[in-house]
Amino acid sequence: MSGHFPDLLRAFISDVMLILLLCTMAMPKYRDKRIYIAATAIILAANLGANYYFYRLEDYTSVFYVDLAMLLVIGIALKPLFADSVMQWCFSYITMINIYAAVVFLSYYLRPLFPDPIYGNIFLRLILFTAVILAFRRWVSRLYRQVLDYWHIYILPASALLLCFLGHFFGGDIQQMLTAHDSPLLSLTLLGLSIYVAIVHSLRTLTRQYRLREQNLVIGAEREYLQLATTGMAARLQLMETVATQNSRAAHDRRHFNHVLLGLLERGQTAEAASLLRRDDGAGPGVARTYCENPAVNAAVSHYAGLAQQAGIRTEISLDVPAELKIDALELSMVVSNLLENAVQACTRLPEGRKPSLRFVCRNAGRLLLEMENACGDETALDADGQPVVQAEGHGIGSKSVAAFAKKHDAELMYRVENGSFRVRLLI
Numbered sequence: 001m002s003g004h005f006p007d008l009l010r011a012f013i014s015d016v017m018l019i020l021l022l023c024t025m026a027m028p029k030y031r032d033k034r035i036y037i038a039a040t041a042i043i044l045a046a047n048l049g050a051n052y053y054f055y056r057l058e059d060y061t062s063v064f065y066v067d068l069a070m071l072l073v074i075g076i077a078l079k080p081l082f083a084d085s086v087m088q089w090c091f092s093y094i095t096m097i098n099i100y101a102a103v104v105f106l107s108y109y110l111r112p113l114f115p116d117p118i119y120g121n122i123f124l125r126l127i128l129f130t131a132v133i134l135a136f137r138r139w140v141s142r143l144y145r146q147v148l149d150y151w152h153i154y155i156l157p158a159s160a161l162l163l164c165f166l167g168h169f170f171g172g173d174i175q176q177m178l179t180a181h182d183s184p185l186l187s188l189t190l191l192g193l194s195i196y197v198a199i200v201h202s203l204r205t206l207t208r209q210y211r212l213r214e215q216n217l218v219i220g221a222e223r224e225y226l227q228l229a230t231t232g233m234a235a236r237l238q239l240m241e242t243v244a245t246q247n248s249r250a251a252h253d254r255r256h257f258n259h260v261l262l263g264l265l266e267r268g269q270t271a272e273a274a275s276l277l278r279r280d281d282g283a284g285p286g287v288a289r290t291y292c293e294n295p296a297v298n299a300a301v302s303h304y305a306g307l308a309q310q311a312g313i314r315t316e317i318s319l320d321v322p323a324e325l326k327i328d329a330l331e332l333s334m335v336v337s338n339l340l341e342n343a344v345q346a347c348t349r350l351p352e353g354r355k356p357s358l359r360f361v362c363r364n365a366g367r368l369l370l371e372m373e374n375a376c377g378d379e380t381a382l383d384a385d386g387q388p389v390v391q392a393e394g395h396g397i398g399s400k401s402v403a404a405f406a407k408k409h410d411a412e413l414m415y416r417v418e419n420g421s422f423r424v425r426l427l428i
Helices: 002-025 033-056 060-077 086-113 117-146 151-169 174-180 182-266 270-282 295-310 329-348 397-408
Strands: 314-319 357-364 368-375 412-418 421-427
Touching (some): 002 060, 002 086, 002 117, 033 060, 086 117, 086 182, 117 182, 174 182, 182 270, 295 329, 329 357, 397 412, 397 421
Parallel strands (some): 314 357
16 A cells, blocks of 8 residues: 555545635535535545555556546535535536646646656645635635626536546546647646636626626615705705794794783683683694604604694604704604605505504614504505515605615614504614
8 A cells, every 4th residue: 555655645635625625616504614524534535445446456547537426426415515506516616627637737747847756746736726725715715705697607618628628638548648638738728727817807897896886876875865855955944944933923922822811810800811711722732842852853743743633644753852963853854754754645545444543753762763653555565675665656755765864874774564554663
């Protein structure tokens, strides 16, 4: 056995490096490394045992065929241990065989440069495989795992390269093929290198395009949000000014009313004072209700709460929004307006026999938790992303504005439809 030690060492290094290369290219499914160590040990034991038999016969061509069979077993048996898609796994598998063929050829081609060609072959395989693994890990691994599409296209040149390699290796003594046809194999190796450089460049370009597309989507969402904010800003300011004017006028009228009432009571005209109070009670609230301390949010809620009451919608509003916020109060008021407007519209579209109701709650515990719940029709649904399905063209702008606000401020937005009730939760 000692006479075949270089052969066994060469086979051992080749097998271990191939498995390390595959583990570098593919995405492991399990965290427990013992699973992969056990699978590697089984493959190594089976392959080295078969190789040793043919080493004793000095049949190196059969050794090559055994190694190909071992690669086929790796491709089939190890797939369940990795999370890659079928196409990406096939590309990795074909690439591994191409790298193996190129390394085997280069180890034979360059071994005369060493004093001892036998161990020079072993050393060259160790160096070449290590260089490929390190290069892949440093420059290719991250973008290789980010690209999920187009692997069926990349498989075509990789498969063509593999067929060319196998065409040179099959059909004769393997050692003679490696030494007598070194020029075509060297050209094929350089061609394979250029193919994979082009593939890596394509992967890098695709990754850059994906990144740019995501940035464009974010910029588009922010632009749409800013447009909505710009168009809604004037309306919000007008609403706040109107409410402030109404409150000021009501307070002024209340002072006159109090003076008249006080005069009647001082003169003992209690019957007239009681009549005046009854008329004032029937005239309405006079002063807009204060729902929270924040003026912008309070103005928005006051407006839509009034619309809900006019539409006969039962409302339950309990807000704890402080006057000073970490985010822009006008942006938050616009979000609140969109949520309330959508809720009021949903209630007005309810079928007969359904009682419209609206509940709006906000809690402040370091972060604001807004929860809007309203009755909804049976057609209300959520899409695959958990967003409300737009029922008609031109609708859904308010929901997009809320989503853009949540994305901008890294807030948690969740919709839920259950038992005829539509619920929105926004954690800021």
